[in-house]
Amino acid sequence: MQPFTHIDAKAAPLPLANIDTDQIIPKQFLKTVEREGLSKGLFYDLRFDEQGREKPDFVLNRPEYQGAGVLITGDNFGCGSSREHAPWALMDFGVRSVIATSFADIFYNNCFQNGLLPVVLKADEVEALMAEAKGGNHVMSVDLETQTVTAPSGKTFRFEIDPVRKEKMLKGLDAIGETLQKAKSIDTYEMKRALAQPWLEGA
Template sequence: MKAFTKLDAKLAPLPLANIDTDQIIPKQFLKTVEREGLAKGLFYDFRFDADGKEKPDFVLNRPEFKNAGVLVTGDNFGCGSSREHAPWALMDFGISCVIATSFADIFYNNCFQNGLLPVVLQAGEVEALMDEAKGGNHMVTVDLEAQTVVSPSGKTFAFQIDANRKEKMLKGLDAIGETLQAAVDIDVYESKRALDRPWLEDA
């Protein structure tokens, strides 16, 4: 998993609440377990019409928000069914951070397991970011070490994050990576077990 430390990126506003995982990545795109290639399905029904043509008024289709790396959105983002494809699709599209007033629990947890940073800010702060993102300057800075978001105009908003999750994000550790930090101890244990209980090796 790629480490997340500090991100300078374009900010895109999506002022909608209760965006569920089927809206983030519709069910027809869940036939793969690969993380690459899911960008095409991200917000598909928002981005495309019935003929598969881009809707020019959708924020991520607008020229000024192309290649956005941060999404600021409404309450309860990522609700609905559990699917890791949702953070995968966002990241494959190039979005590394989502800012909202609240997230659905399962989506929030999946973000940390896949390197996507979910940032919770107060409603007034989210609204301020939305307003600024609609203006001419769209660049924002998200600093995980400092736990701050710096708006396009230079306003600084602090956010809270679990210390253990923060550390793993800074180091780029998912559940497997975290386990592999103890690889030496695991090898020693397995070698000792093989000597003490050799019959288990044949099981």
């Protein structure tokens, strides 16, 4: 997993509440277990019309938000089914952090397993960032080490995060990476067990 420490990136405002995982990545794009290529399905029904043409008024299709690395959105982001493809699609599109007042629990947990930083801020703070993202300068800073979001105006907002999750994100550790940190101990245990109980090793 790619570590997350600090990013300076364009922030795209998406002032909608209750965006569910089917809106983030519709079901027709779930046939693959590959993470690459899912960006084409990100917000598909919001980004494209029935003929598959880009909707010019959707924020991520607008030239000034091309390459956005931060998404600022409304309450309860990521609700609905527990598809891990949702954070995969956001990451594949280039989004490294989503800022909202609240997230659905399963989506929130999936973000930390995939290197996507979910930032929870107060409603007035999200509104302030949203307003600045709609202005001329869209570049914001998200710093995990200091747990701060800095707007183009210089206003800084602090967010809370579980210290264990923070440490894993800084080091780029998902569940597998965390386990592999104990690889030597695991190998030693398996070697001792094979000597003490060889019948468990099979034929």
